Amino acid sequence: MNVVVAAPLRSEALAAHAVGALLDEVELTPKPGLVDRRGGGTHTDMTLTLMRRSAHALYRGFVEMARTAAEHLLPDQNLRVQLAAIGRRTEADMYEATGGVNTHRGAIWALGLLTASAALLPEGSSAEDLARTAGLIARHPDPGCPAKALLSHGSRARAQYGVPGARGQAQAGFPHLIDLALPTLRRSRAARVSEVCARLDTLVALMAELDDTCVLHRGGVHALEAVRDGASRVLTVGGTGTAAGRARLSQLDRTIASLGVSPGGAADLLAATLLLDRIAPAGSIRAQHVSPAMTKEASWRN
Numbered sequence: 001m002n003v004v005v006a007a008p009l010r011s012e013a014l015a016a017h018a019v020g021a022l023l024d025e026v027e028l029t030p031k032p033g034l035v036d037r038r039g040g041g042t043h044t045d046m047t048l049t050l051m052r053r054s055a056h057a058l059y060r061g062f063v064e065m066a067r068t069a070a071e072h073l074l075p076d077q078n079l080r081v082q083l084a085a086i087g088r089r090t091e092a093d094m095y096e097a098t099g100g101v102n103t104h105r106g107a108i109w110a111l112g113l114l115t116a117s118a119a120l121l122p123e124g125s126s127a128e129d130l131a132r133t134a135g136l137i138a139r140h141p142d143p144g145c146p147a148k149a150l151l152s153h154g155s156r157a158r159a160q161y162g163v164p165g166a167r168g169q170a171q172a173g174f175p176h177l178i179d180l181a182l183p184t185l186r187r188s189r190a191a192r193v194s195e196v197c198a199r200l201d202t203l204v205a206l207m208a209e210l211d212d213t214c215v216l217h218r219g220g221v222h223a224l225e226a227v228r229d230g231a232s233r234v235l236t237v238g239g240t241g242t243a244a245g246r247a248r249l250s251q252l253d254r255t256i257a258s259l260g261v262s263p264g265g266a267a268d269l270l271a272a273t274l275l276l277d278r279i280a281p282a283g284s285i286r287a288q289h290v291s292p293a294m295t296k297e298a299s300w301r302n
């Protein structure tokens with residue numbers, strides 16, 4: 001039964017889910033290269049405590065995004081402008097909480113858009129509808145975008161390697177969430193692996209497919225290919241719920257440590273997947289759609 005929650009309370013509930021999803025992501029262990037319960041991964045400026053503090057600091061911004069979206073009837077340019085301003089204020093909250101470290105910039109973007117679209121659409125909307133509506137919002141121009149944003153690591157990687165990055169992923173309606181990550185999470189659960197393994201499988205599936213600008217800017221194409229190949233090798237032996245998959249995950253961990261890169265984009269999309277899993281009912285995902293990513297993923301399950 002879907003309980004209809006009054007708009008202000010719903011905004012707070014959605015924001016709490018967004019923060020909860022970020023905490024679930026960071027606590028998940030072992031994640032190659034990323035901050036987890038073992039430590040900072042390949043990040044010298046981040047700890048688990050810092051990531052937790054950062055996630056909590058984003059609550060206010062997510063509430064504001066949800067409230068603003070709830071007041072709108074359409075995912076229009078006006079909403080985009082308002083969300084961008086809130087997004088930048090939320091980034092400032094993050095930097096204040098972390099002493100200037102970029103702990104969640106990509107996550108504010110992805111989870112902010114999804115939180116806003118959940119507030120805009122009726123409760124119980126499907127993950128597909130939430131992702132599509134988030135994409136509609138993201139496709140509007142951002143006139144307040146400061147010129148220095150063009151110097152971000154993601155912008156540079158996009159220009160140098162011609163990949164769509166975080167912006168392109170959102171503008172396309174988060175295809176990696178809908179066609180790959182959420183189906184992987186739910187399929188791994190249905191195969192009765194532990195919840196930790198289902199989430200790790202989801203992260204690894206994302207790492208195997210994503211053009212992650214975090215990896216590209218630190219390690220270039222060679223590193224991205226090594227990450228994707230290592231992640232695919234975990235999946236081809238049945239995922240992290242198997243002994244062989246676990247051994248290959250450890251190997252991937254060592255590869256990523258030696259390359260000194262970090263799959264931050266995959267981590268963001270894992271958190272976004274966990275948010276959709278919390279707020280969109282299971283079974284509402286397109287079951288018929290088969291993308292190349294899913295076909296590839298299906299091959300490791302056979």
Ligand SMILES: CC(C)(COP(=O)(O)OP(=O)(O)OC[C@H]1O[C@@H](n2cnc3c(N)ncnc32)[C@H](O)[C@@H]1O)[C@@H](O)C(=O)NCCC(=O)NCCS
Pocket residue numbers: 065083084085086087088105106107108109110112113142149152153154155164165166167169210211212213214264265266268269
């Ligand atoms: C679009 C954003 C992410 C900036 O992206 P850009 O690539 O220029 O910058 P930056 O390198 O700082 O951040 C990119 C981050 O996205 C993540 N990421 C990397 N690759 C990918 C990918 N392929 N898919 C998804 N996320 C990715 C990583 O965590 C990375 O750190 C965003 O920060 C932004 O424009 N913010 C402005 C505020 C705004 O509009 N907010 C409104 C909605 S909440």
Ligand SMILES: Nc1ncnc2c1ncn2[C@@H]1O[C@H](COP(=O)(O)OP(=O)(O)OP(=O)(O)O)[C@@H](O)[C@H]1O
Pocket residue numbers: 025026033034035036043051102103104105106107108153154214218262263264265267268
């Ligand atoms: N558990 C996690 N560990 C590390 N990064 C994460 C994690 N979860 C999400 N991320 C994402 O990774 C991004 C940080 O990655 P990274 O530090 O590589 O970015 P950067 O600041 O652009 O680069 P650099 O640190 O090389 O200067 C954040 O935007 C954040 O959203």
